[in-house]
Amino acid sequence: MPKKIIVIGSGAAGMSAASSARKYDLEAKITVFTEDEYIAYSPCVIPWTIGGKVGWDNIIMHDPQYYKREKNIDVITKTLVTDVNDVDKTVTAGGKKYEYDSLVIATGGTIFIPPIDGRNLKNVFVVKTIKDGQSIQSALRESKTIVIIGAGIVGLETAAVLNEIGKKVVVVEMMDQIIPRIIDKDMADTVQKHLEEKGIKFIVRSPIQAINGNEKVESVTAANIDYPCDMVIFATGVCANLTIPKILKLDIGQLGAVEVSAAMQPYRDGKIVSDIFLAGDVVQCRSAVVSGPIMSQLGSTAVKQGMIAGSNAAGDKKIAGPVSSPWVGVIGDIHVAGTGLSLGLASWYGIKTLEGKATGFTRARYYPDRKPLTVKVSADVFSHKIVGAQIIAGEDATGRINWLASAIASGTIVEDFIYRSENAYCPPTSMVRDVVLMAVDDLRNKL
């Protein structure tokens, strides 16, 4: 009898789980249930599709027919899973019961919208699915001024794209800096200044209070001031979607997401629930830096966890490491990246840190088209372990942040990083001593 594997959710975690299960078990019957119509696309690209840089059709990598034909995976779209029973091992989807031997829950998250007046008015959107993006794009034709709620990476990527296509953009952020929590104020201020020079307006330290209008949005109120606008986009971050975990009474961790083992298995009353695996925005992760859990709601994390959860659902024995969660955003023409803890988060966890910082270029100082590159690295003053890093660059932040993320995930101390690290050099693509190493040199001198 082939093994019956059911996956709930068709995002990055769900689809990589299904594909990885297939790689491990060529015979299994694998079924994916999803509420969505479109599967296997990257929600991270939606800011650019809204702006017309990429077509909607291009971003959908595969359709259900592809999965059936190439991988013998059944993807059942537009079908809500309403119940899961781990005693008789069944899933109820679209009113029908399906048996499973292994189950992967990859139900992702939902955008948090604060409970304020006017949030159901016309032209109030979130940036999450293709449908959201398409709705925004249609409404853009008649919108001149757009308020974006939330100055995180997705909010700013969207702001920069809308600014580029000629819209007036106002970004409202409740915290006292943009990109709060994940980068430091000095780095955030550099990004804000860059975007202000392009004409984007920022309202910080201003929680949104109301969205005003009759049928359609006409203004938002933040910190007691009204900002007239034609459109509001919430980019307020994602909360784990706990509907199914709650049905199963799985243990929910202190960050409001499902606690899982390294094998991506959930707990109930502290004991592992067998034959169930989770992946993606619905779980909390082990941090590589602090002893407590941490959220890592990134597409790349979802894919990695999906690979582990799916393989294990098929019988493999894989485990996930602690996370340092490297991320990168492209905001207009600058790349902003980070990994580990910002100074603010480190201080919130009670970790005393010192930081090193260096500024240089992505190419040799004299090479044409060089772009500025600033790197910050911080370390725990007791252990000297690198706990966080941030980069702002005109290009090439991605490989550099992965390099630093890998060091953090391995618990590398500053002295050992200097001792072992080298950098490739060629004038059209780096400085002779990379700015990453210059920043760590600076940190070592301070420790």
Next chain:
Amino acid sequence: MPKKIIVIGSGAAGMSAASSARKYDLEAKITVFTEDEYIAYSPCVIPWTIGGKVGWDNIIMHDPQYYKREKNIDVITKTLVTDVNDVDKTVTAGGKKYEYDSLVIATGGTIFIPPIDGRNLKNVFVVKTIKDGQSIQSALRESKTIVIIGAGIVGLETAAVLNEIGKKVVVVEMMDQIIPRIIDKDMADTVQKHLEEKGIKFIVRSPIQAINGNEKVESVTAANIDYPCDMVIFATGVCANLTIPKILKLDIGQLGAVEVSAAMQPYRDGKIVSDIFLAGDVVQCRSAVVSGPIMSQLGSTAVKQGMIAGSNAAGDKKIAGPVSSPWVGVIGDIHVAGTGLSLGLASWYGIKTLEGKATGFTRARYYPDRKPLTVKVSADVFSHKIVGAQIIAGEDATGRINWLASAIASGTIVEDFIYRSENAYCPPTSMVRDVVLMAVDDLRNKL
């Protein structure tokens, strides 16, 4: 009494040694002796200055006046050091004796030119110093066809630049592939095909036999065939310049360069020679992969070693780690990078390896202006340690190769790399699972 520190050589190693000595000791009398007229420039950029992409004036970072004014370092140019005596601790330069308390030898290397007929003809050049580059540039006006001897990175960078400015370029290589020793044949063939499509001609498996002509070069003979040309450029790699080490009777290692301790100190008859430090192309390095020594004649290695040698000469206690030597070259519009051992070198050392390979893009598969990206990673079949990696990419190879170099330098095994590694993702700058991780996934599946 301020400490007297003498540095011999004004390349990357020498100048970073002098600057690092000054950082550690604000009082020391620091003197740099150099045969050269121009100091503190990157010879790595010369292919592009020849082509006119960068001006000669731009590539000289600083002159002797700068070092005097900003760092109180005396740089004595156009002055040859003819003797060093480590008993009375003196250096003889320009016919005068100078006392030292600490000495840094950073005399670099010289281009190897095989002892063949015609090598002293007019229009036969090497690519090393600014003067070499300027001589090439002058002679280019009357040259249509140029033969480059040696298909290493510098040879190919030069070939691509000369091709771009409309010259007919023939590259002659004695080994059976281009970029021999440091990358594998499949990767080299990709680069060769790319350059052949641009019109560059390659003659491999063909040691140069003669350079022919009367006063001026008219052709070269390789593998018994004559290739007419107006100019010959040797890009045949660098040999350690051992004049001063031989005067001091320092131990020369099996690779023909000076053996040094982790603190960059030389040996004589197996015992450390005190108060002398070396850095740059003149030394051999400890390998992070094999137990024997290895050469790492890279600008970035020279800077790192110079920092250590110079600091230690001033009284600091720094050590250099084993090297995985990441390098990157920009050949026309492709970036080629490597670290650790190629398959050929691994096999030469008797290391049995398996390799993983993946091909993808530098941005999301659907994102405009994405460039192809191929990554190869190899591991020791016994230890599973990553021993080598190579990248060919349209952009952004540098950070990725540093990431892999760091893993090799830390002795990371494949399973641990997968367990701990994450990648930053944003559609304009990466795939959701980076090609580096895809290559390591492939390798793990084979192990």
